Amino acid sequence: MIPVSEALDKVLALVAPLPAETVPLRAGLGRVLAAPVHATLTQPPFDASAMDGYWLAAADHRPGARLRVEGEAAAGRGYAGPLAPRQAVRIFTGAPCPAPGGVVVLQEDVTREGDTITLPEALSSSDNIRPRGQDFAEGMEYFPRAPLTARDLGLIAAMNVATLSVHRRPVVALIATGDELVMPGEAPGPDQILSSNSFVLAALAEEAGAEVRMLPIARDTEDSLRFAFSLAEGADLVVTAGGASVGEHDLVGAVAAELGLERAFWKIAMRPGKPLMAGRVGATALLGLPGNPVSATVCALLFLRPMLAKMQGFDGRPVPARAVLGADVGPTGPRTHYMRARLVPGESLPQILPVESQDSARMRLLAEADALLIRPLGDGPRKAGDVVEFLPL
Ligand SMILES: Nc1nc2c(c(=O)[nH]1)N[C@H]1C(S)=C(S)[C@@H](COP(=O)(O)OP(=O)(O)OC[C@H]3O[C@@H](n4cnc5c(N)ncnc54)[C@H](O)[C@@H]3O)O[C@H]1N2
Numbered sequence: 051m052i053p054v055s056e057a058l059d060k061v062l063a064l065v066a067p068l069p070a071e072t073v074p075l076r077a078g079l080g081r082v083l084a085a086p087v088h089a090t091l092t093q094p095p096f097d098a099s100a101m102d103g104y105w106l107a108a109a110d111h112r113p114g115a116r117l118r119v120e121g122e123a124a125a126g127r128g129y130a131g132p133l134a135p136r137q138a139v140r141i142f143t144g145a146p147c148p149a150p151g152g153v154v155v156l157q158e159d160v161t162r163e164g165d166t167i168t169l170p171e172a173l174s175s176s177d178n179i180r181p182r183g184q185d186f187a188e189g190m191e192y193f194p195r196a197p198l199t200a201r202d203l204g205l206i207a208a209m210n211v212a213t214l215s216v217h218r219r220p221v222v223a224l225i226a227t228g229d230e231l232v233m234p235g236e237a238p239g240p241d242q243i244l245s246s247n248s249f250v251l252a253a254l255a256e257e258a259g260a261e262v263r264m265l266p267i268a269r270d271t272e273d274s275l276r277f278a279f280s281l282a283e284g285a286d287l288v289v290t291a292g293g294a295s296v297g298e299h300d301l302v303g304a305v306a307a308e309l310g311l312e313r314a315f316w317k318i319a320m321r322p323g324k325p326l327m328a329g330r331v332g333a334t335a336l337l338g339l340p341g342n343p344v345s346a347t348v349c350a351l352l353f354l355r356p357m358l359a360k361m362q363g364f365d366g367r368p369v370p371a372r373a374v375l376g377a378d379v380g381p382t383g384p385r386t387h388y389m390r391a392r393l394v395p396g397e398s399l400p401q402i403l404p405v406e407s408q409d410s411a412r413m414r415l416l417a418e419a420d421a422l423l424i425r426p427l428g429d430g431p432r433k434a435g436d437v438v439e440f441l442p443l
Pocket residue numbers: 226227228230231243244245246247248291292293294295296297300322323324325339340341342343345410411
């Protein structure tokens with residue numbers, strides 16, 4: 051059994067960032083840039099009014115001044131006519147200012163009679179103008195090392211960049227194994243259960259940017275597993291679930307070995323998830339998850355997600371947060387224990403409470419949890435009030 055941190059280093063060493071492809075901006079959500087984008091214009095491209103009102107030269111900005119309204123500047127249609135002293139321009143939010151060195155006075159602060167406006171006695175100190183280049187200048191580089199968010203896409207659009215160079219999505223072939231498994235919607239026999247792993251793992255991988263090939267359930271025979279592996283051909287990463295342990299029906303390791311598996315490790319000092327296996331078959335990485343649904347899910351969060359992140363060019367290693375224990379907990383054994391837990395708001399840190407049972411088959415408790423409380427291996431008992439680390443779910 052190797053420690054979790056060493057296992058993480060080893061699974062990350064099995065994968066590398068995937069090559070770049072070009073996608074339209076509209077397809078960029080959640081993708082990861084493979085190269086920086088550069089602004090092709092300055093934003094705003096001109097001094098722009100930030101308010102609806104009247105533009106006037108700074109020299110005319112005097113309490114009670116009376117000015118003649120000479121023309122109009124709207125967003126998308128500036129005022130290009132001549133301007134003399136004591137002349138103002140009706141201006142709207144987003145419109146280019148008619149000349150440098152002016153001020154915009156809010157329409158609600160002036161009195162207008164015909165084409166004449168009178169400024170208030172108390173003038174605002176703000177010029178209500180967004181200067182050219184206030185947000186960014188032409189050539190500005192932007193290169194977030196994380197999946198693009200809606201806000202990123204808004205900024206990149208404002209930079210007038212219409213296509214993106216992003217890392218190709220990892221293709222994940224997902225193989226659930228077990229004679230006992232049927233798919234949701236089928237009628238399970240008396241000895242059968244549903245393949246929940248297929249769904250939680252596919253969803254987790256897709257959330258993390260992968261394209262998932264959900265392969266047919268492999269039965270507990272070498273032939274069935276060989277067939278499933280043959281369907282995984284061409285994937286960047288094969289993820290199996292189940293059949294990883296030591297029973298006679300746990301065949302994943304044997305069949306993968308026959309296909310040329312270079313094993314990086316098997317079994318880690320982690321609870322749940324002890325029988326995790328990882329390696330490489332040719333150019334394809336293999337992650338062999340335990341069958342217990344909670345174990346498979348926790349291993350996917352801790353190992354599959356960071357692997358998919360690295361394949362897309364960013365660091366997705368889980369970052370623990372801190373909380374205060376809401377109840378006493380006992381000592382841990384020889385494995386780091388990721389306890390399903392609930393968070394409740396606390397004073398400075400949230401309070402964390404392990405759920406009633408840590409059985410690795412109880413999906414309901416995992417679904418209802420909102421954190422994994424990290425109990426380091428060999429840790430002694432802890433008291434309510436101790437500060438501990440957790441991974442948010
Ligand atoms: N003698 C030992 N027995 C076990 C050990 C051990 O060290 N010595 N380890 C235990 C631990 S810890 C785990 S975790 C499990 C892992 O077993 P496998 O990876 O071989 O998984 P299976 O035996 O195939 O299944 C375990 C459990 O999970 C259910 N399962 C499997 N696949 C799915 C799926 N797709 N969806 C929902 N549920 C699934 C399966 O029916 C079993 O109940 O081994 C322990 N045993």
